[in-house]
Amino acid sequence: IQLTQSPSLLSASVGDRVTLSCKGSQNINNYLAWYQQKLGEAPKLLIYKTNSLQTGIPSRFSGSGSGTDYTLTISSLHSEDLATYYCYQYNNGLTFGSGTKLEIK
Amino acid sequence: EVQLVESGGGLVQPGRSMKLSCAASGFTFNNYDMAWVCQAPKKGLEWVATISYDGSSTYYRDSVKGRFTISRDNAKSTLYLQMDSLRSEDTATYYCARHASPLYWYFDFWGPGTMVTVSS
Numbered sequence: 606i607q608l609t610q611s612p613s614l615l616s617a618s619v620g621d622r623v624t625l626s627c628k629g630s631q632n633i634n635n636y637l638a639w640y641q642q643k644l645g646e647a648p649k650l651l652i653y654k655t656n657s658l659q660t661g662i663p664s665r666f667s668g669s670g671s672g673t674d675y676t677l678t679i680s681s682l683h684s685e686d687l688a689t690y691y692c693y694q695y696n697n698g699l700t701f702g703s704g705t706k707l708e709i710k
Numbered sequence: 711e712v713q714l715v716e717s718g719g720g721l722v723q724p725g726r727s728m729k730l731s732c733a734a735s736g737f738t739f740n741n742y743d744m745a746w747v748c749q750a751p752k753k754g755l756e757w758v759a760t761i762s763y764d765g766s767s768t769y770y771r772d773s774v775k776g777r778f779t780i781s782r783d784n785a786k787s788t789l790y791l792q793m794d795s796l797r798s799e800d801t802a803t804y805y806c807a808r809h810a811s812p813l814y815w816y817f818d819f820w821g822p823g824t825m826v827t828v829s830s
Contacts (some may be wrong), residue, residue: 654816
């Protein structure tokens with residue numbers, strides 16, 4: 606399964622509501638996770654099984670979707686959310702999307 | 711606290727071998743499937759290989775099959791990646807990662823990574 610993330614680059618202001626998209630080439634059956642990777646760091650798990658928030662992750666992060674289309678939403682952008690975000694499917698094989706780089710205006 | 715710490719990276723010539731290690735602590739290592747994930751410079755993430763909790767099953771991405779071998783020593787809580795016949799395109803940061811459960815193969819914890827550079 607191939608994953609296409611859009612946009613590849615997103616610029617937003619502190620306080621904005623931000624939506625990142627991930628589209629699969631086949632049905633992912635909700636086996637989709639989201640990772641945050643800050644510059645020079647390892648990825649961090651944010652969301653698993655489409656909408657389950659990992660322990661310790663702020664509630665401003667949420668996930669949704671079904672079938673082939675999934676979304677990560679940040680309800681109110683914080684400056685520390687500057688990072689690249691990857692979606693990842695584990696329904697059929699193990700694949701990552703190409704990432705969305707989130708910049709703070 | 712779950713900790714994964716990789717080691718063994720560095721500069722290696724094309725065609726040569728390198729072995730990475732990942733020391734695990736803070737959890738019962740032999741209860742978890744483990745994996746290696748790589749990231750080429752300024753590129754995205756790619757799953758490389760997975761090994762089952764007891765070492766009985768291994769899985770690889772196509773580009774490394776026959777060249778890389780994942781293994782583990784549960785007595786030492788250590789994961790390994792033997793990389794043979796290295797190519798320039800294997801240049802990447804290699805992360806050790808824990809699969810969250812036997813049924814759901816997302817990664818819940820990652821090490822900080824070790825850089826491998828394949829160059830003459």
